[in-house]
Amino acid sequence: MGVQWSRESWTNAESWYHMVTKDEVRDAMRGIQEWEKLQEESKASGSVKPNLPTTGPLLERIGGHDAVKRVVEAFCRKLYADERLVPFLQGRDIVYMRAKLSNFTTWLFGPSHLPYTGKHMRNAHLRLIKERGFTPEHFERGIAYFHEANLVNEALAKLRPFKGVVFTATSRDAEEEARWAAEERSKELQRRLKEQRELQERREREAKERQEQEQREQQEKQARQQWEKEWEQEAQQDERTKEQPPGKPQTGQLSPPPQQPQQQQHSVQPPPLPPLLAAAPGSPLVVGTASAGSRDQASPSGGYATPFTPMESPGKAPSSWVAD
Numbered sequence: 001m002g003v004q005w006s007r008e009s010w011t012n013a014e015s016w017y018h019m020v021t022k023d024e025v026r027d028a029m030r031g032i033q034e035w036e037k038l039q040e041e042s043k044a045s046g047s048v049k050p051n052l053p054t055t056g057p058l059l060e061r062i063g064g065h066d067a068v069k070r071v072v073e074a075f076c077r078k079l080y081a082d083e084r085l086v087p088f089l090q091g092r093d094i095v096y097m098r099a100k101l102s103n104f105t106t107w108l109f110g111p112s113h114l115p116y117t118g119k120h121m122r123n124a125h126l127r128l129i130k131e132r133g134f135t136p137e138h139f140e141r142g143i144a145y146f147h148e149a150n151l152v153n154e155a156l157a158k159l160r161p162f163k164g165v166v167f168t169a170t171s172r173d174a175e176e177e178a179r180w181a182a183e184e185r186s187k188e189l190q191r192r193l194k195e196q197r198e199l200q201e202r203r204e205r206e207a208k209e210r211q212e213q214e215q216r217e218q219q220e221k222q223a224r225q226q227w228e229k230e231w232e233q234e235a236q237q238d239e240r241t242k243e244q245p246p247g248k249p250q251t252g253q254l255s256p257p258p259q260q261p262q263q264q265q266h267s268v269q270p271p272p273l274p275p276l277l278a279a280a281p282g283s284p285l286v287v288g289t290a291s292a293g294s295r296d297q298a299s300p301s302g303g304y305a306t307p308f309t310p311m312e313s314p315g316k317a318p319s320s321w322v323a324d
């Protein structure tokens, strides 16, 4: 198309909406022919609303708001299916994109008095250009998807100038970049605040846990001290009970334990030493005096170091011991 769109003509609605060139007339004629063809096809398939007006505002001629929805939907689907374009859409909200594009397309094809309420087109794509390497070729691919939506040429002609708008640097770029920088700073600040809050919360949690632990330890200590005290009292009680004549109950906090029969210290008492050995000092078998059964004689295993066994009858020396 031979029409040259300057930034001024795009931003000044009056000049560019009422400007009609030979090319546009030719485009419109071609558009009408295409539209007639589309009408024939859609009548046959039943997919598109028939009987669209051939004159009047462009929005009505392309099929009104339904057509806008259809075009935007098809455009978005194709963008997201294009592996070369999808990286630019990562992290973007598809619902937001669709809504914005619908507003834009309605405005673009609608009556000229309607104001455009969206972002400036350069600003809307500036981050993609500056940070992700979005090029005019990428944008062209997007425009091509509008073509596939079978729009009349007049409509397509309105889209093309935006390539120039999106890729022409303006004084607003610096403003926009300053805004991002402020946004980034604010995000960074938020992130740090969040980190600090989390750190503070963690410290508080740890202090609380430590306090609870200390309380638990204190309680355990008190319980242990109480137990030791009771144990000591019980032991003293036992002592007193032993000292008192049997049968006389002891007065005190803790009732004395039931009287146990005096337990024998060793279930197997060593037999008395045979008289012969006891009388023969220096004999290798004599390990002590006649105090058999004392602790000094206990072997590490708890038995007695004397060669006696319970099987042997006490008082009777084995024949091998008998001195010649």
Ligand code: HEM
Pocket (backbone or CB within 6 Å): 079, 085, 088, 089, 092, 097, 100, 101, 104, 117, 118, 119, 120, 121, 124, 125, 128, 138, 139, 140, 141, 142, 143, 159, 162
């Ligand atoms: C070719 C591939 C394209 C990609 C990958 C793309 C990507 C994007 C992205 C990511 C945004 C959102 C910016 C933000 O977060 O604010 C956006 C906004 C927008 N784009 Fe594109 N775009 C493409 C082509 C086009 C084309 C061909 C048009 C129409 C001529 C268009 C019109 C718009 C409009 C109207 C907005 C919303 C502006 C606003 O926020 O008000 N885009 N685009």
